[in-house]
Amino acid sequence: MPEVSLFVYGTLKRGQPNHAALCRGYLRAERAAVRGRLFALPAGYPALVVREEDVLAAGTPDPLADAALQERAGRRPLPEPRKPLVRGELYVFGDPARRLPELDAFEGFRPGGESLYVRVLVPVLTPSGTVPAWAYAMPGPPPEGRPLPGGAWPP
Template sequence: MAHNVFVYGTLRKGERNHHLLADSPCIAEQAWTNGQLFATDSYYPAMILGEDLVYGEVYTVTDEILAQLDELENHKGDPETDLYDRKATAIHTDSETLQAFVYLLVDKQHEVLGGPILYNDWKVHRLFNEKEDYLYFAYGSCMDDDRFKKAKIVHCFQNLIGRGVLDGYTLKFAMKGAKGGAADIVEHGGAVEGKVYHINKEGLAYLLIREGVEAGHYRPAIISCHINGELSDNVLTFIVCDKAEELKPTDIYANEILRGGTGTLSEAYLAQLKEKLKNQFNMLFD
């Protein structure tokens, strides 16, 4: 029998226990559900019920793999001795809402809880706390350096690694800005190209403000993408939190993307983007 499982900690891609899911189909890399995520006195995070959004991934597993996950999470179906309870709950993705099992720390074990996990995303929390510099995948207006110069932060975006290609995603203008749509990556298949920078904590601090993270406009996320043809893990990007129907971007914003991508993104991708702007929004660019 097949089961959907939502994972938020050490079972995620690139984490220490992901080998248990290596042969299980990944339904969604970008998934979320209601809850709260905390550090513990051990390496792993723990999720409890709550009204926040916890981010993770969804896999389809067999009975055999589910039994292995139960063993890992110390779940035997006895609330008196179990560490985690396994419950079916609603999980949201860019494509659908589905039912999946999630492992929740049982009430009697709440004394192991430490501080909250940054942005309720274990991979983001780890990256920000363990690293001083980051690979950053820019796919929208942050490919252009005009606003970097105006903010006097351009020195943080001088180390361009090259072209990034994010497979399995589509570029959409799904962020409702003050004057029009802003770019987003949506897990709907296809491929999104962008520029990959090597940035430090000063550059990160600027991006968190510019992307409106505290206001809930975008959230930091960790992706795997090809950089100059080679697959790289633990790459930082930003994804729209509350996705809207696609909105027409302003001419200024669209020009920032096209100008910023020229010389790094492929000619085919830039042509595809211009065609999208023409067909969906009647916007014409040379």
């Protein structure tokens, strides 16, 4: 069965309001970090911005193809993310056909359409090494966002 990995940095982390509803049933979880910048938004949640050169792939409407793409990316050596780092958690799920569309809808990601966030495949640093994982990121710094220089939310 295919697996899909997701880096979370905000309301999907353990102890945050959307974790129980959207991250239940994960296979594994561990501390993790990605290269990027984190912003606190006035709406009460954070936004991740990653560098274009760190994006391995963009999410598509086909969750099984995206899971396969992630698996292929994990077969080759990945660069270790450099600073600045955003800290969060990495979750591995065994149900990409259900999980990715559910998370895409929650994050407002519409492949090929106008979206608040984009789903991107990025190198994620974990205690056991660097792995490819999907993350929801904003295409650029949000004009109304406040930078979080510590790279963690809540600040």
